[in-house]
Amino acid sequence: MILRKEVMAKIEEIFKRYGFDPFETPVLEYWETVRGKLGEEAETKLMFIFPDFMSKEWYTLRYELTFPLARYIAMHPETPLPFKRYHIGRVWRHEEPQKSRYREFWQCDADTVGSPYPEADAEIIKLNIEVMRDFGFQEFTVKVNDRRLLTGIFEEELGIDNPLPVYRSIDKLDKIGEDGVRADLLYKGMHEDLVDKIMGLISVRGEFEEVSENLRGVKNEKVLQALSHLEEIFSILEEKNLLFDLSLVRGLEYYTGPVFETVVKEPRIGSLAGGGRYDRLIGLYSGRDVPATGVSIGVERLIDAGLELGVFNLNKKSYIQAFVVSVRRESWRYAWKVAEILRSGGFYVSLDLMRRNQSNQREYARKLGTEVMIFVGPKEEENETVTLYRDGKRKSVPLRSIVSELSAFLS
Template sequence: MSSEKPTNNNDSIIKPELLGGFRDLLPAEALMTQKVVDTIRKVYESFGFVPLETPGMENRKVLLGNTDNFNKSIFLARIVRGIEDKKIANDSWDQDYTLRFDLTVPLARVIAAYPDLPKPFKRYQIGKVWRGERPQAGRYREFSQFDFDIIGSNSILADIEVIQVMYQSMKALGIDNFLIRFNTRKILNGLAEAVNCLDNSKELFRIIDKLDKIGLTGVKSELMRQPANEYDDTALAMTENKAEKVIAFLQIKSESSDDVLVKLQDFFGDSDDLGQSGLYELQKISKALTDLNIPQKNWKIDLSVARGLDYYTGPVFETTLTDIPEIGSVFSGGRFDGLTNRFIAGSNIAGVGASVGIDRLIVALQKLGLIDKRDSVTDVLVTIFDPELQKYSMDMVQELQQNGYNTELYLGDDYTFRAQFSYAAKKSIPFVVIIGPEEMASGKIQLKDMNARKQELLTKEECFANLKSSLGK
């Protein structure tokens, strides 16, 4: 008798699990994503934006600059050639391969690397990005961004066009109740100057950005907070008078943009150059949106919009959905002049654009009932009555496809009608065509409407007319 132990086949079985913070998009989710992307892409292209693709992996210095001191959690990668490189794989990371954490820095590299690109350069890009942040509900380490940007234009018309694109994208998706809120870094710089806080403006803007979460009382408390210790350099320690001035600024609100502009003029007076520069930008944008007949219900000046102001240099935009504000911003962006300074010293190339949150937007569209969840793109399933009649079924598939209908031939091993109808139901295929001996003899076909649960014996012409009426094709 052999002394060898039997092999445990389970030892070679690998559990089909995902890494934390990553996810699969099964057909239903992938199809919804595709539909939203295609809809928005058409809007982008209607304004003349062209596609751009960049590698998912970049040189570390391209993404992070010449420093190892950065505050982003990133993914590094390296090349390993099997078990002989095990020691190398365990050594310190000395390679330059880094997964991108956004699409903007790669865009800057492209602009610097290809100076002959016509300016203004208008591009859109959709792609995966990776961030090594702690996974939590709704936040992943790998997710898609869908950006559009105008590079090389200092004109306020470019900022206005960004708002137009955001507006048209929301309308194309069937959303009517949304609000594009905008502000400008220059107005907030004027506020910082007015309260002698220009040197600590980043912290001031961070506190203002928390307004929705902590309210005016919380903002005032944060502004006046004293340092906790000698190392606490985030405390602004404002006097009550200065904190009250910030609160007065944040209370400048009105449904009328003209009222907001008048109140801003009163707040800054005639001597504040930074504030006046920002006021001019808001006036130009407001007038243009009015002239373009974009409804006032879909846009407003909101002085509390302070997102990313350590990054943006001019107007900033945020889009929220009026019916479900808890979703948060679904489309945001702003002006970011100086895009290529990392690559070309002093180039100061202007840029403005926005990014749509695809995942968040899909959740919103589902809640609003504006997008269907389907597991299939198929319009019609053609059944196989038995193998001897499969030629006729294949001919029917071809004819339906030639007439513009996404059509599947049933490819399962179980030819029972129960199995074939079950397949159609599971994939949400709306119509099933049946061709059996009786249909062959009469020159007709059976068309089953899976949603209405109705089956009819029709001529081919009647079948196509029915499909055209039901599917709009």
Template sequence: MSITKPSLPKGTRDFSPIEMVKRNYIYDTIKTVFRKYGYAEIQTPSMENLQTLTGKYGDEGDKLIFKILNSGEFLNEPKKKSFDFAQDENSNRLVSLISEKALRYDLTVPFARYVVMHQSEITFPFKRFQVQPVWRADRPQKGRYREFYQCDADVVGSPSLLNEAEFVLIYHEALSNLGLTDFDIKINNRKILSGIAEIIGKPELIVDMTVAIDKLDKIGLDGVSKELLERGFTEVDIEKLKPVILLEGSNVEKLESLRTVLASSATGLKGIEEIETVFNYVAKLTTSNTQLATQIIELDITLARGLNYYTGCIFEVKTNEVAMGSIGGGGRYDDLTGMFGLKDLTGVGISFGADRIYDVLEELKLFPTSAQQGTKVLISNFDEKAELYALPLLQQLREANIASELYPASAKLKKQMSYADGKNIPYVILIGDKEMQSGLLTLKDMASGEQEKLAIADIIARLK
């Protein structure tokens, strides 16, 4: 029998026990905040019917869907006859013959499918969160994987802008709880961007306009102007856009400037009204610190993520402590479930970039000690007598919710200490004849090397 060299598919990863503790720390912190705001967890299958996913992500997205071959003889004679291998060059038609299922590409489309299938059981507005892996047949590179986790929260069936305001607070609370102190929660509104394109008479060039404006901090006003000219705008258009491109000041000042610029656009004014409503909700929800409302959210007119997808408010979160792309984003969308026949169900959702947040916390050394260890204390095992003595002590530690292990066989102290070091266990309880006679156990701090004699009750109090 030949030996197969172990390997992983490109774009996938193993996670060590230490990495899993850290990843779960991130997920648990975020999930706790989601639940606090009334969101309930659901899960959907790793695979969906291929027709559920196809056509929902555009031509480029469809190419990145991982298809699953049908079971058994997936290309039987009738199927072979229906496909002319010599003449038919359209591989997509072949895919439809041999594959009926696919790995999910994101959590949003499966969520929409879930809502439609379970609409009679759901209480609307429906607030759900989901933390699960997704798969994309992308070209692997640094920071981009073929299998990765998404961490989403959405509410469907409610047009209220209170939902947007609460998402701002969810971002702020979750990231603060993870130890981040310097991050920007940026907000914009698709209607404002539509209004800007409308007043200069170029509504069809809204995407070109926002792509160019978004580069202001990289290429400056001259660079943006040049790109706008290349994309079909005139010098007159650019003069009208300058007050928007160079928008500065506080959120209130920016909105006043926009109100003047967009005075003739009903769509643009509606977007301003929606942003103001979100700001007012945030201010009311942060009464304990009146400065907080203006500190945690910033109007950024250049923000245009998912422009063809979102219909109202748009979010993006960036950290200023590490050079990193966005660590979160989302927005308001209309008719999420229309693709499955349930029309006019508005929704709004956000996502946390958990993998990027992991990298940020790692670089800033923000993972707490509790998120870097599993077992908290190891009980030594020198012989059968000590093992029998240790068993009830082990149970007492576990009943006190202290992660504990008894070394599973008698061995030399050096081997047991090496085991504790290898697993990053911070404490070791040493039990010899003296300890068993006195009832005072030796507790060793592995970091400092210090040892002290304590009763098991005192050890439990110390470790808790």
């Protein structure tokens, strides 16, 4: 929990630097307000949906943090735009629990509502990159694509009008590999020639300049819009960690434009963050589209990857900076006084609450990994002093200067 809090605090700090403000929605949402928004798999297999017998309503536990934001904006059309908000909270999915896949986990979302422009997407991708860099991840890639590209190519060149079933197969690429996707598409009844063409398309990835050159031949409105939108994003960012990848589709159905995903090569645990543009989700609630784009960072995934890569460690067991050891039971009131002075001075301090002898107090403090022990006994009480102890080093200091002495001792 200490590590998770540190990770979330750093992400929150970066969200704030990028001009995002906090905003939170409830954990319970009416099932009616979600139904039909998140796609078949989510709604039939993964969401917690249940009846509440007291209110006679059906509720869901929030599956992700984007649709509640969309519902809010639809209900509050007076909100000044752009509305840049972040939400760090738990979500629930009916997964089979396993490493990096949990039933209850944390997401950190940042969204910009109101701007249809590439600069809004670029800002979201940039803050995602900053999060990765700030934590010290060395080798990570942000894959970028645009929903309109495949859709446009599919309808223009392959005669596929409803691409969603194809996207669902492609989305499993990381899990089941190219052969798996090919088999899945064939199983869905597609002709082998068509499957070959799709497989060819989704193997395209590389630098934006190079790859986009080959796509400019497709004279389709959606493809042209996507290329011009992506071109601006790539040109604002000038980042070497970006990869233009036609195979990236993202699972959720509400994306309408650029999509992206942050991955590390090792360990192979799926994406650490992902997002994209959803210009029509708010309109599903209000009938009036409002453009929006956002990112969701998976806290547990980030931590699992970071632990394996040595970016994070779990050594810290306690915040406690000093433990006040009462050498004898009669010194406890004096120990309390010492602890209170240090707490007023802003230190994180504990003292014996178990009426233990000195050596048991010390053992307990060591188990917590406490850096400094402060011994108080009858002699210290008489002289109004304490004895600071750290790594074999002892120092007797007067009570009146204990705050500054402990600062020095800790640094």
